[in-house]
Amino acid sequence: MSIKDLLSLSGRVALVTGGSRGLGLSMTRALAEMGARVAISARHAAELQEAQARLRAAGYAVHAAASDVSRREAIAALVDSVIAALGPIDILINNAGTSWGAPASDYPLEGWQKCIDLNLTGTFLLAQEVARRCMIPRQTGSIINIASVAGLRGTMPDELLGVGYFASKGGMVNMTRALAAEWGAHNIRVNTICPGFIPTKLSSAQLERNTRQVLERTPLGRLGQEDDLQGLTVLLASDAGRHISGQAIAVDGGRTAV
DSSP states (O other): OOHHHHHOOTTOEEEEETTTSHHHHHHHHHHHHTTOEEEEEESOHHHHHHHHHHHHHTTOOEEEEEOOTTSHHHHHHHHHHHHHHHOSOSEEEEOOOOOOOOOGGGOOHHHHHHHIIIIIIIHHHHHHHHIIIIIHHHTOEEEEEEOOGGGTSOOOTTTOOOHHHHHHHHHHHHHHHHHHHHHGGGTEEEEEEEEOSOOOTTTHHHHHHHHHHHHHTOTTOSOOOGGGGHHHHHHHHSGGGTTOOSOEEEESTTGGGO
C-alpha cells in the first residue's frame, strides 16, 4: 500500500470538539483535506456556524453541532447528532479545553473544577460514549486527546501558572495510556498530542507576558503555529499510524527535551 493510501481518510467519520477556531479548526481542515467527513462541536453556536461556513467555502462539507462537553448530559446528544448526520464515528479528536491561571496558594476551587470538568471528565465521557457506541462494536477507531506539555512536566512560574490546568492535562496523558491498554483488544488506538506554546485565543494573554522566556527555553527558537498539529493528527488518525497507541507526543519545538 502506498503512503498516500495509508494517510488517506476517505470514507471515515471524524468528530473534533472545540472545532470552531484555533487548533481545532486547523485539525478539522487537515482531516477534511485527507478525505474524512468531519463534524465539529463547540459551545458557542455563532462561532461554530462561522467555522462551518468557512470550511464549506473551502469545499469541505462539515456537520456542526453546538455542545458543551463539560456537561455530562450533553455527551450522548452530541454523539446522536453526529451519527445521524454522518454515520458511526471512526476518529475522535478531544480538543475542547479550558484553563485557569492563578498561584497554587490562592487557586480557587472554581478554577480547579472548571479544568477538571472539561479537560479530564468531559474528555473521558465523550471517549467512553464514542467507543461504546461506534468503535467497540465495529472493532476499529482512533481517539486523539489534545493535552499540553503542561501534562508532561511543570514549568517555572514566569512561564505558566495554573495547577488545575496542569493536573487535568497530566490526567489526560495517563488516561490515554489506560484507555490504549484496555481498548487495544478492540483495535482502538488512543494517543495524546501535547502542544507547546502556540498563539491561540486560550493562550494569547499568557504569551503577551512570557514570549521572551518561552523562546529562550525552546531549542527551535520559535512559537508553534496552529497548523503545526495537522501532520501528526493525520498520522495518528490514519492507517499510517496503525501501530502507534498509548503515546503522548510533544509538539513544542524541543522545549521538553531540555
